[in-house]
Amino acid sequence: MNKKQIAITLGVMCFLLTIAICVQLRTMSSASSTVSQTLSDNGLRDEVLKMKEKYDNAYRELENAQKELEKIRQEATQNDSTSEAKEQELRENNILLGNTDVKGDGVEVYLEDAKNANSINPSYQIIHFGDIQDVVNELKNAGAEAIEINGQRLVNTSAITCEGNIIKINGERVGSPFHIRAIGSQSLLYGALTRAGSCLDIIREYGNTAEVTRVDDITIQKYAGSITYKYMKEDK
């Protein structure tokens, strides 16, 4: 057994070891920055992280299943004229509900908090949920057919809420800068937002950024959740 061989083996082992340690350190630092004192807290944190992982996996599975369902539906209706009409109706309803990715011309509104806060009241210099609601209202009033805010599709159950210092849309956090994209008549949408005294003017008053641009061929993602009902019935 010569020394060279020993050195090489030990070197290779240390190499593997440090790789494993680095991977572990990165995983742990991404999981959480603080380790709590008590064992039960640690256990709960563990559970939360595991549940989150499970949720992500389940969501991916759901997406795959939806794709498969779509395919099966198409195959089933290929040779049948009545079910083809039904299929058409289903597709249109899905587009209206926000269950499909849609494409079309429209506008993009860009809102951002003021960069240099120099006002007496810093509250004026951030985008509030009310500002977003105003923009959305204006867009809807001007005939927007599909609206998306930072990747969150607005559907009939969507709510824009203020939760302390964060804004939630569809229950998901969104933050500045906001990209609000809407599909609809470009001239109507653009005109509604650029008229004198429009909601963007009010947002701009204290130094916040608010811009609107015409964008051709916007793709808006489908709603990520599911729309269900429990209490309402059809009135015959």
Next chain:
Amino acid sequence: MIFIAIILGCIVGALIGVNMPMISYSYSGYLAIAIIAALDSVFGGIASTLKKNFDLKIFVSGFFGNAILSILLTYLGQKLNVDIYLAAIVVFVGRMFNNLAIIRRYYLDKWTEKRQKNKKVEAKEMTKK
């Protein structure tokens, strides 16, 4: 020579490890216990090199065998709802301290020997004068 190889391995490993993809959180517990087992093997390897009874086969099989065995035991413990990994940690860390003690004693002995030799030489020179 050996320490240069170890340091080189650590540096290259750290550079590659930083750019590796992260593993999912549920498996990080298993990786942690494997790291402890491997760390123990490396210290054991260094100690046995110093004692001049290093065996490549024992070292490599210990490195991978201990890591895999501890992962399996952790898995079994989770299924049985017993924290078996605690036992693995106690054993491995205990052995790590043993091996560190061997390494420490080896270098302390070397150091005291050197000093005694120097003293003897000085004493001889004094008598000559």
